Amino acid sequence: MSSGTIYGVGLGPGDPDLMSVRADRLLRNARHVAYFRKAGHVGQARAIADAAIPTDAIEFPMEYPVTTEIPLSDPRYNQVLSEFYANCTDHLKSLAAKGEDVVVLCEGDPFFYGSFMHVYSRLHGKVPINVVPAVTGMSGAWTATGTPITWGDDVLTVLMGTLSEDALVRHMGDTDALVVMKIGRNFDKVCRALARSGLADRAWLVEHAAMPNQTVTPLSKVTDVIAPYFSIILVHGQGRRP
Structure with a gap:
């Protein structure tokens, strides 16, 4: 057979x-x-x-x-x-x-x-x-924001929220555009890392991307302590444009 x-x-x-x-x-x-x-x-x-x-x-x-x-x-x-x-x-x-x-x-x-x-x-x-x-889920997330995630020569970095805060800060400081996954219980840590990297004001939280209960919120306006499993944080690149 x-x-x-x-x-x-x-x-x-x-x-x-x-x-x-x-x-x-x-x-x-x-x-x-x-x-x-x-x-x-x-x-x-x-x-x-x-x-x-x-x-x-x-x-x-x-x-x-x-x-x-x-x-x-x-x-x-x-x-x-x-x-x-x-x-x-x-x-x-x-x-x-x-x-x-x-x-x-x-x-x-x-x-x-x-x-x-x-x-x-x-x-x-x-x-x-x-x-x-x-x-991918992240593609659905950045599409939900209505803004391209990368421009020109922008470098995109995908990070896991499970990394240590110092590791998050190190990688965040060495990229142009950013996707952070596996947030959940790591939400506060990721927010601190974004603040230390000077990216918090440009960050967005997308929950349940491409699903009926999708939400897209500037991170500065998020009040939830713990983000749901299907959540992604984005920082859009600001690279070269014609």
């Missing part, structure tokens, strides 16, 4: 209309659909793809064993997640071995800070695997 194929399908930033034609076609013909989610939640990827998933598709929700319950610095964090990804991989591999194709839903682009990367690295070279790229 020939092996089935695992498809890592990027869904884009949130609006189903921003999915690629190929992603939509694969979904509408899928027999097996897998997706990551937090326990007790539908999952953002599943919600985005809802209208395209066949009613008779066999679903495999992959529920994270931890999200913020264990600090990133705790050795248990990587251990628990490693076991989780290994178990997910084993299930997907077993389906492929039976000749079944599986569509794995991925928010944004599968190769851009997504959970699918951890499955891909374990499956690559063992079963046929195909990645369908997509519009």
Whole structure:
């Protein structure tokens, strides 16, 4: 029996209309659909793809064993997640071995800070695997501001809010345009780093980009202490223009 194929399908930033034609076609013909989610939640990827998933598709929700319950610095964090990804991989591999194709839903682009990367690295070279790229969440965010993120020779830097404050300041001071992801509980730290870098007055907070509850707010006017998971901070470049 020939092996089935695992498809890592990027869904884009949130609006189903921003999915690629190929992603939509694969979904509408899928027999097996897998997706990551937090326990007790539908999952953002599943919600985005809802209208395209066949009613008779066999679903495999992959529920994270931890999200913020264990600090990133705790050795248990990587251990628990490693076991989780290994178990997910084993299930997907077993389906492929039976000749079944599986569509794995991925928010944004599968190769851009997504959970699918951890499955891909374990499956690559063992079963046929195909990645369908997509519009990233950050692209949806800067489009929501109505202002280009880069001009001319601007250098764009993407930072994780999980970095130390000093590391954030160092990188912020060495770029023209900026995207900060993984904000959540790091919101105050990121704001302090932006202030130290002299960028706070130019920063924007975009929450739920390309989703029905999208908000776009100058950072100076934000009063929330903790930003939601789907939030991105942007600083637009001011580079060369004709």
